[in-house]
Amino acid sequence: MDNNLDWSALGFNYRKTDVNARYTFTEGKWSEMVITDDEYIKMHMSASCLHYGIELFEGLKAFRGVDGKVRLFRVRDNVERLRASAERLCLPVPTVEMVVDACIEVVKRNERHIPPYGSGASLYLRPIMFGTTAGLGVRPAKDALLIVYCSPVGAYFKEGIKPISVAIDREQDRAAPRGTGDVKVGGNYASSLLSGEHARKLGYSNVIYLDAAEHKYIEECGAANFFGIKEGKYITPKSNSVLPSITNKSLRQLARDMGLEVEDRKIPVEELATFEECGACGTAAIISPIGKIFDMQTNVVYDYGMKVGEKSLALYNKLQDIQHGRAEDKHGWCTIVL
Numbered sequence: 001m002d003n004n005l006d007w008s009a010l011g012f013n014y015r016k017t018d019v020n021a022r023y024t025f026t027e028g029k030w031s032e033m034v035i036t037d038d039e040y041i042k043m044h045m046s047a048s049c050l051h052y053g054i055e056l057f058e059g060l061k062a063f064r065g066v067d068g069k070v071r072l073f074r075v076r077d078n079v080e081r082l083r084a085s086a087e088r089l090c091l092p093v094p095t096v097e098m099v100v101d102a103c104i105e106v107v108k109r110n111e112r113h114i115p116p117y118g119s120g121a122s123l124y125l126r127p128i129m130f131g132t133t134a135g136l137g138v139r140p141a142k143d144a145l146l147i148v149y150c151s152p153v154g155a156y157f158k159e160g161i162k163p164i165s166v167a168i169d170r171e172q173d174r175a176a177p178r179g180t181g182d183v184k185v186g187g188n189y190a191s192s193l194l195s196g197e198h199a200r201k202l203g204y205s206n207v208i209y210l211d212a213a214e215h216k217y218i219e220e221c222g223a224a225n226f227f228g229i230k231e232g233k234y235i236t237p238k239s240n241s242v243l244p245s246i247t248n249k250s251l252r253q254l255a256r257d258m259g260l261e262v263e264d265r266k267i268p269v270e271e272l273a274t275f276e277e278c279g280a281c282g283t284a285a286i287i288s289p290i291g292k293i294f295d296m297q298t299n300v301v302y303d304y305g306m307k308v309g310e311k312s313l314a315l316y317n318k319l320q321d322i323q324h325g326r327a328e329d330k331h332g333w334c335t336i337v338l
């Protein structure tokens with residue numbers, strides 16, 4: 001344990017740990033897993049990931065529980081999504097076991113960097129994969145590097161479970177209807193930066209993106225999914241350009257367990273006026289309740305009050321209870337690693 005660290009003061013930043021795990025793909029096959037303490041990569045300047053965005057990543061967390069055990073949350077779901085992203089970018093697709101083993105190994109070998117129970121922090125795992133073939137033409141990479149590394153992190157939004165204010169942007173889109181919005185590839189994040197900075201300068205924590213074809217429906221909230229709650233229903237956008245969030249999938253199940261009805265459907269922007277509660281959800285964000293939404297082009301404001309909604313808080317607690325071993329893992333989401 002890193003005794004000099006104030007775990008509860010950690011933000012969502014990279015912090016060096018002891019080792020990372022790597023696999024390389026060359027000449028049609030994957031290497032064995034290699035464990036290294038090297039934080040750097042030596043790569044050709046003409047590598048395909050640098051020129052054509054042939055890059056994908058994942059994000060998942062390991063939690064130190066009330067019983068002292070370390071739980072990795074829904075690792076297989078993250079690995080399945082990584083495989084879908086690889087498929088979409090014509091990269092070699094690793095087996096589920098390869099990536100799950102690397103995640104487990106990285107948690108075990110970085111045990112002293114796992115934040116203690118009660119600190120509010122967790123160990124964030126970041127699998128990344130990219131094409132490394134040197135060349136100039138636009139074509140799939142023949143070589144790839146897959147790395148799983150980790151970093152202890154605190155809250156993604158400095159507000160923690162306190163409500164955030166977000167802005168709707170109709171001028172820039174995150175992902176095209178049949179583009180890459182439903183996979184976790186770097187290009188989606190690159191295209192979201194400018195609108196994110198614009199919103200931040202106006203004092204908003206994040207951007208709500210609308211569907212790129214019509215700008216009528218809610219898509220995502222920055223690097224998180226959106227949900228709204230009203231009349232006993234948990235409602236979340238259905239779209240083929242939204243990332244299928246594993247947190248959202250878990251919240252949908254927990255909402256059902258709580259007796260809420262779950263609706264997975266298009267959400268017209270105007271419906272924002274009717275929600276009792278709404279929020280952003282994701283591995284990094286967990287649940288960030290949304291207190292206020294400002295439409296940057298129409299100047300319409302949706303105000304939910306800067307208090308945490310009762311149902312959002314109940315969902316947040318149920319999710320965190322499972323992740324920290326305080327509640328029974330009925331759906332089999334946790335892998336006990338240590």
Ligand code: PLP
Pocket residue numbers: 059220222223224225243244245246247248281282283284
């Ligand atoms: N949407 C986007 C664009 C994201 O980057 C993320 C983060 O991973 C999510 C949603 C939430 O997904 P998950 O709950 O699987 O972390």
Ligand code: COI
Pocket residue numbers: 058059060223282283284285
């Ligand atoms: C996550 O929630 O894991 C994410 O990937 C968000 C990240 C882009 C900061």
